[in-house]
Amino acid sequence: MHPRLATLRRIARAPKGLIGLLLVGFMMILALFGAWLAPQDPYAQNFMATLQPPSAEHWFGTDQLGRDVFSRILLGARTSIGIGVGGVAVAFVIGVPLGLAAAYLRGTFDSLLMRGVDILLSFPDIVFALAIVAIMGPSTLNVILAVGIVSVPVFIRTTRAVAMSTLAEPFVEGSVSLGCSPLRVMGRHVLPNMGGILVTLCSLLFASTLLNASGLSFLGLGTQPPEPEWGTMLGESRSYIRTHPYMATFPGLFLALSALGFNLLGEELRNIYDPTSARRRRGQGLLARLLNGGRALPVPRETAAQARARAETVGDAAAIGRDLEISYLTDKGPLPAVRGVDFALRRGRTLAVVGESGSGKSTLLRAVATLLPRGQALVSGGSLRIGTEEVSALSGAQVQALRRQHIGVVFQDAASALNPVMTVGAQLAEAITSGRRMSPAEVRDRSIALLKAVQIADPESRLDAWPHQFSGGMKQRIVIAIALAQEPELLLADEPTSALDVTIQQQILTLLRQMQKERDMAMMLVTHDLGLVARYADDVAVIYAGRIVETGPVEEVFRRPRHPYTRALAASTPKLRHGGGTRMLPAIDGEPPMLGQLPPGCAFAPRCARSGGRAVCTTRAPELTRCGKADVACHFPDETESLHAA
Numbered sequence: 001m002h003p004r005l006a007t008l009r010r011i012a013r014a015p016k017g018l019i020g021l022l023l024v025g026f027m028m029i030l031a032l033f034g035a036w037l038a039p040q041d042p043y044a045q046n047f048m049a050t051l052q053p054p055s056a057e058h059w060f061g062t063d064q065l066g067r068d069v070f071s072r073i074l075l076g077a078r079t080s081i082g083i084g085v086g087g088v089a090v091a092f093v094i095g096v097p098l099g100l101a102a103a104y105l106r107g108t109f110d111s112l113l114m115r116g117v118d119i120l121l122s123f124p125d126i127v128f129a130l131a132i133v134a135i136m137g138p139s140t141l142n143v144i145l146a147v148g149i150v151s152v153p154v155f156i157r158t159t160r161a162v163a164m165s166t167l168a169e170p171f172v173e174g175s176v177s178l179g180c181s182p183l184r185v186m187g188r189h190v191l192p193n194m195g196g197i198l199v200t201l202c203s204l205l206f207a208s209t210l211l212n213a214s215g216l217s218f219l220g221l222g223t224q225p226p227e228p229e230w231g232t233m234l235g236e237s238r239s240y241i242r243t244h245p246y247m248a249t250f251p252g253l254f255l256a257l258s259a260l261g262f263n264l265l266g267e268e269l270r271n272i273y274d275p276t277s278a279r280r281r282r283g284q285g286l287l288a289r290l291l292n293g294g295r296a297l298p299v300p301r302e303t304a305a306q307a308r309a310r311a312e313t314v315g316d317a318a319a320i321g322r323d324l325e326i327s328y329l330t331d332k333g334p335l336p337a338v339r340g341v342d343f344a345l346r347r348g349r350t351l352a353v354v355g356e357s358g359s360g361k362s363t364l365l366r367a368v369a370t371l372l373p374r375g376q377a378l379v380s381g382g383s384l385r386i387g388t389e390e391v392s393a394l395s396g397a398q399v400q401a402l403r404r405q406h407i408g409v410v411f412q413d414a415a416s417a418l419n420p421v422m423t424v425g426a427q428l429a430e431a432i433t434s435g436r437r438m439s440p441a442e443v444r445d446r447s448i449a450l451l452k453a454v455q456i457a458d459p460e461s462r463l464d465a466w467p468h469q470f471s472g473g474m475k476q477r478i479v480i481a482i483a484l485a486q487e488p489e490l491l492l493a494d495e496p497t498s499a500l501d502v503t504i505q506q507q508i509l510t511l512l513r514q515m516q517k518e519r520d521m522a523m524m525l526v527t528h529d530l531g532l533v534a535r536y537a538d539d540v541a542v543i544y545a546g547r548i549v550e551t552g553p554v555e556e557v558f559r560r561p562r563h564p565y566t567r568a569l570a571a572s573t574p575k576l577r578h579g580g581g582t583r584m585l586p587a588i589d590g591e592p593p594m595l596g597q598l599p600p601g602c603a604f605a606p607r608c609a610r611s612g613g614r615a616v617c618t619t620r621a622p623e624l625t626r627c628g629k630a631d632v633a634c635h636f637p638d639e640t641e642s643l644h645a646a
């Protein structure tokens with residue numbers, strides 16, 4: 001069955017939806033054909049038959065000029081419904097792009113816009129609309145503009161709020177990490193995912209727009225006589241409301257029924273189109289298709305000269321951080337989350353970044369992914385080179401192109417890393433075609449090859465499947481396929497398996513490792529789990545309170561951990577603890593320091609069993625210094641300490 005017919009059937013199956021559909025359908029027929037259906041001339045005056053009650057000849061009676069009210073109601077539907085639709089369209093066309101822009105750009109634009117919205121929302125709608133019509137003059141067009149403009153703030157606020165939460169979804173970050181243009185991200189991911197909410201908003205605002213417009217017409221500021229419009233007819237009935245109540249009853253009834261119909265229909269549509277609903281969404285691509293007409297311009301890929309320069313300047317490093325500092329911008333000022341970090345991500349090797357929660361691992365990974373949340377965090381010092389490029393020297397578009405060409409990102413939660421309202425094939429195609437033109441057949445072949453590479457069985461038939469039809473492990477494989485779509489040199493994985501069970505965890509990490517080796521990529525793996533580091537990484541960086549406290553090849557660091565924090569972490573990891581056994585594992589006493597409240601000297605000193613309160617530990621931060629094959633930031637790297645059991 002055609003998707004639209006199926007949607008209609010589903011609406012009709014719910015009682016509220018059926019009533020809404022019938023009412024809206026009825027009003028639309030009136031709006032389109034009312035003029036032809038009118039049994040009498042709606043403009044013909046008859047002073048011999050004024051203010052007649054309903055009768056066989058005049059079903060809804062006659063007005064003060066003897067005109068047939070029924071015929072005027074039928075003809076008036078065109079203007080009344082037209083004003084409602086027009087008002088909502090004006091509000092949509094202005095409000096939605098502004099809301100999206102505010103969500104995307106944040107910063108000053110967002111603050112100014114939101115203050116403006118607050119001011120506008122502090123006026124009652126009708127007063128604001130009255131002021132606009134008073135300035136522009138009474139006419140149907142001006143009423144449409146006025147009722148549309150007063151609804152703009154609601155559209156801006158709702159669109160901004162929903163877009164912000166959608167933009168924070170990992171599948172959008174994934175798309176941004178592929179270097180998709182803002183227009184494409186909005187049209188492809190954000191708008192379709194807020195379609196249900198926008199449809200609901202349109203229907204709710206249709207009702208209030210209709211009523212606001214009728215209010216203006218009632219006051220004589222809207223559609224001008226002799227043109228029939230339900231609000232104007234209500235206004236004209238004011239003087240006769242006690243003696244001839246039917247004059248107000250019929251236009252009022254039609255207004256109420258149309259508002260009710262649109263509300264009921266909107267609610268049912270929301271249930272269907274809401275992507276979070278358990279029911280599968282159909283026909284979801286409309287907004288996306290409308291907005292995705294313009295493709296991102298292809299950005300030239302790296303030239304041979306650039307590739308040579310890269311090889312000469314950075315050797316086998318796909319990314320290098322030097323004294324890197326990253327701060328979050330908070331009300332209390334910038335708070336450093338990553339403090340003076342040095343690292344190199346080398347081709348063919350995996351660097352695992354480990355540490356407790358809040359130590360700055362994800363912040364570091366996001367910085368390398370060039371995905372720090374805009375307006376909330378920034379690289380506040382040091383240098384970050386990706387390939388041959390110093391990231392801070394690039395424009396926004398260049399960073400986007402760099403991300404697309406060099407970086408693949410795999411986030412923690414595969415379920416939310418995939419867009420629930422796009423088929424797997426469509427998401428792969430988007431990743432593959434980002435920044436380059438390919439024929440549909442090439443895209444399909446490449447999609448199939450990628451799915452095969454991540455060991456998805458029967459990839460041809462899986463392209464048309466939806467994310468919810470895959471298990472967690474399969475979804476993560478698809479996320480990896482998407483990350484690999486542009487053949488990145490750098491693969492960044494942030495806790496890629498923490499949402500999966502242990503068996504699947506191993507499969508996914510083995511796959512990542514295999515992909516990384518086969519494609520000679522550099523990989524950064526962020527994890528809490530030292531057991532995984534031991535099995536799947538080449539190098540490790542142990543991070544504490546935003547600083548690397550120990551780093552080196554995995555065998556070296558695990559065979560002989562020198563920093564007391566690394567030793568404590570290793571001792572609290574069952575498989576790494578010397579001798580294993582069933583004894584309760586030691587925990588690290590105390591809490592990591594809060595951002596912006598770092599102790600003087602070594603940040604680990606207050607929890608350190610080795611320091612023993614020695615002055616140098618509490619006054620001077622230790623530098624990373626070479627010890628054997630590793631680098632350790634401890635004043636006493638060769639001492640040992642007794643670990644406290646929990």
Ligand SMILES: Nc1ncnc2c1ncn2[C@@H]1O[C@H](COP(=O)(O)OP(=O)(O)OP(=O)(O)O)[C@@H](O)[C@H]1O
Pocket residue numbers: 328329330337355356357358359360361362363364373376594595
């Ligand atoms: N948007 C933000 N604004 C302010 N502070 C933030 C923000 N995001 C993270 N932080 C803080 O930055 C520090 C580092 O956070 P980050 O997420 O990088 O740690 P993590 O080691 O990855 O932790 P986890 O393992 O729990 O993800 C934490 O103290 C965190 O509270």
